[in-house]
Each structure stands twice: as C-alpha cells, then as structure tokens.
Amino acid sequence: MKLDDSTRRALGHRWNCQLVTRGRSSGQPRRVTIWFAVDGDEIVLAGGPEGPHWYRNLRRCADVELSVGRLRLRGRARAVEDEEAAKQVRQCFVERYLAVRLSRLFGGYTRSVVARVAIDQVDES
Numbered sequence: 001m002k003l004d005d006s007t008r009r010a011l012g013h014r015w016n017c018q019l020v021t022r023g024r025s026s027g028q029p030r031r032v033t034i035w036f037a038v039d040g041d042e043i044v045l046a047g048g049p050e051g052p053h054w055y056r057n058l059r060r061c062a063d064v065e066l067s068v069g070r071l072r073l074r075g076r077a078r079a080v081e082d083e084e085a086a087k088q089v090r091q092c093f094v095e096r097y098l099a100v101r102l103s104r105l106f107g108g109y110t111r112s113v114v115a116r117v118a119i120d121q122v123d124e125s
Contacts, residue, residue, distance in 0.1 A: 021057035037092035049111035
C-alpha cells in the first residue's frame with residue numbers, strides 16, 4: 001500500500017511506535033515500544049544484535065500492528081537478512097535519530113537486526 005502524504009507527515013512527527021506481534025510460543029499479543037523509520041512505503045524497525053523477542057516473534061508470525069500517535073497500521077513484517085539491505089535500513093535510523101548517529105561513533109547500530117513492514121491498512125482513531 002502506498003502511504004499518503006498525511007500519513008507520512010503524522011509518522012514524521014512521532015519518534016516511537018508501539019509494535020504488537022504474536023508470541024512465537026503462546027500466540028498471545030506482545031507489545032513493545034520501539035523506534036521506527038519510514039523507508040519508501042514501508043516502516044522499518046531495528047533492534048539489538050541478540051535478536052530481541054519482538055524480532056523473533058515476527059519471524060514466526062509476520063502479521064503485526066503498529067500504533068503511532070492516533071494512527072493504527074497493520075501489515076506484514078519480514079526480517080532483513082541480507083547484510084547490504086540491512087545496512088540500508090540502519091542508515092534510515094542514522095538519518096532520523098541523533099542518538100543513533102552518536103552511537104555510530106562508538107560502533108553502535110552496525111550489527112542490529114532489522115525488519116521491514118509492508119503496510120496493508122492505515123486507520124486513524
């Protein structure tokens with residue numbers, strides 16, 4: 001789905017999202033608040049190199065929901081395993097977040113796991 005201009009503006013004004021995945025063992029909804037970035041018409045996510053629970057969950061069940069301010073986005077996530085593609089996603093975070101730019105000076109955000117979310121539905125509450 002193509003993200004319209006008003007959705008892009010709304011996403012640009014927020015720094016984090018609430019991501020809901022399904023637990024890989026329980027199947028229950030699991031929520032985490034994390035940073036995000038927009039890359040084209042997809043939402044990109046990054047996490048620690050140890051593979052956080054949200055990342056392991058979305059690898060098992062790709063259906064996810066993101067809440068960003070008043071927006072509710074539903075889509076399908078996929079882990080980015082190709083290292084060159086992962087570098088491109090990490091660059092989105094370098095450009096968006098000062099803390100990431102600073103951590104890069106000390107070797108941060110170079111091995112983080114990354115995922116892309118293709119958005120299927122956007123609702124505003």
